[in-house]
Amino acid sequence: MVAPRALLALAVCACYPASYLTNKYVLSVLKFTYPTLFQGWQVLVGGLLLHLSWRRGWVEMHGGSRSDVLTWLPASMLFVGIIYAGSRALSRLPVPVFLILHNAAEVIFCGHQKCFRKEKISSAKICSTLFLLAAVGCLPFNDPQFDPEGYFWAVIHLLCVGAYKIVRKAQNPSALSDIDQQYLNYIFSVALLAFASHPTGDLVSVLDFPFLYFYRFHGSCCASGVLGFLLMLSTVKLQSVVAPGQCAAWIFLSQVLTAGLSALLFDLVLTRATLGCFLLGGLGEALLVFSERKGS
Template identity: 25%
Template structure:
């Protein structure tokens, strides 16, 4: 649950005309009218926010407590947001959809042939933003220790592999087919949870997974822009993505035991992932000979290009945070399945924005 002390700053920016809370949850000012209080409560309730008092429940419509309707609002109220799983899932879907489209735009429209370098820059932007927010006291992150790094390093290697293979597949495959083929990830994740964590799924889950496999197979057979290298990278990406979601949840619990506070929030995990990925990314740049390409490409002299990839860095931070947040609220299979909710709008957007040739049969595979 979120309290008033750790709600996102954007929440207070939106509702600042209606709110008179201090960081520690101070009471409404005496000058505020009952109408303003009730309006504030209604706005927050529409976002799934519930106002509770240390003593009583609040009657939102009248602005009075249930036990004593004649009393004014109590002090030290706490803001909590319910249905965090739903909220985090929607945020994850939106950021994931945006990230795929922007990466495809950079790699294809700009014909940028350094996907690892793009990933490295995005991770660098994420580290800078989180460090700045931590320095300003807006968020808190756990200090990096060798014990924490050793626990987190295996999942970080998978994370880097997942990002790199995603870049390579997007270079060769259109957005619609990337989203369709990601259905394979859901099946791998469900099977992995069954064998690794002894978690059983009901028939409805398996039925939906079966339809997703049909979608992936039919999409591949009817893809007018089929590229064997791109499909190979995408299937590797599916395996690494499933491994990442299965491994991350277990590592989350283990990592908490080696932190100084005994906890590990989402921003700390984002900081860990992106910081550790930078040296790995630098190594891969030399392995795949991207240094020569970067020294010759004129794109690095374009301010517009830098603006676009910097924006993609902000999206990288968003998807890192929302994926951690959502996986914290749910299981690996749910995380994987919800990630497929953006398949239809993302596929349509990819076909329209990038003028992808398609057929009726291939388009039908998107709707499975």
Template identity: 50%
Template sequence: MHWKKHVTGLTFCFFFVPSYFTNKYVLSVLKFTYPTLFQGWQTLIGVLLLLLSGKLGWVEMSSFSRSAALSWLPGSLLFVGNIYAGSRALACLPIAFFFTLHNASEVVYVFMERLIKRDFDQAGYTWGVIHLCSLGAYRVFQTHFKPNHLSDIEQHYVNYLISVLLLVLAAHPTGDLFGAWKFPFLLSLRFQSGCCASALLGFFLLLATVKLKSGLASEQCNMWIFLSKVMAICLSPFVFISDVNTPSLACVVFSHIGEVLLVYSDRILR
């Protein structure tokens, strides 16, 4: 039965790397920097595929009350901030630097945990910090205020639904709706294929993540997530142009060494 754990982890890696690479391609190479539309499209497809998967019995989704969905609303708002800022950051930053900032969300998570228990591209890094703060706060909310009557799949369904509504409403005020009509690749096969692949890969990554977290211990999940990031970082220079110098490379290396130590310490404490 031990081999099944490796299959689950490898499946997660299989969807993790192409998912981030496809997003990076659309946002950075094709320069489709309209996150309300891009993330709105992804979450809309996510909602539809989750509904279809629930009807076909591929995932477990029970009917939940409106009050249950409303109780998860703060988590959904943090989720929207997470994906919006993450999209803006990924468009500007190399994948290695994006994941380095992503790791910093653990600091936000630990800091806010203590608080609750009472115990270079300026724009890219600004959105990266907002992304990691939203992600860290989302993890705190998910850990301490998780409704017992909502499964992980149902939480993501509510997240996607709220995200679609908010991002669609925000598309016009932010100028994304008007700007997208002038996008030069709008009717190109490359752009349309990239958007479709991004939405599908994001959905399958969600399913793989839920399967990974439900089937493995937390330290094993964290190790597979770490390996996926390392794979993406090592492969990204062969796909995308990145300007890396010695200080930035050292920052990336030390960040992920810290992640390994965090995973190891979590294993020891458990």
């Protein structure tokens, strides 16, 4: 019989690449570049499925007080920035490039903990952040598919991810569980993205989308919403039953699988210099996993 931990780890390893590759297909192949609508759809599906899971008793939500909800509001605003900027960046950048830039958010988080909170950072974690920083610094100059707008949105994305980690860390221990926090993220994101869809022009421009009435577009969008929810749920469940270092190791493995599969499915011009940047970023992430496991 397979242990529940192993099933959750396998679920993360399956949902992570499936979610990213489906999103990449919709954004880059079908070219559905209307982030307020696409991300709004994803968080709407995630929120509905999470609410259904709570009603069925599959997950627990406590709600928290009004003050707890208001305290979490800045994190929810950053979450909207994460998914919006991430969608814009992923539509223009190869998946391995996006993942390297995404992981660089750890540099911001560690820098804040070291400089402002005066926390002791292990030498392994310092080395990992330096490797990640070097990879991000070298990648734009060695990327044959360099896209200025894609990198711009990727930088906004990693800044939001780093700030989200800082805010989340500052509120722990919190009266809100991980599921409560994600539910609030979903609700706030649906409201804000729905409101922003008209001013950004997405609501009007989408009428000219050539695949709007095609089944493969509808199926891909449904899959992206469901897979995003399953990835979130399996990750939260895995974090609750294993040590942080073990969870980080499984996520790192999922990212490696995602990058490898994306290179087979989507266009990726790989030079020696670009490969060196990928390996440097991978080494930084591996050192981070090692430091997490050592710390736990």
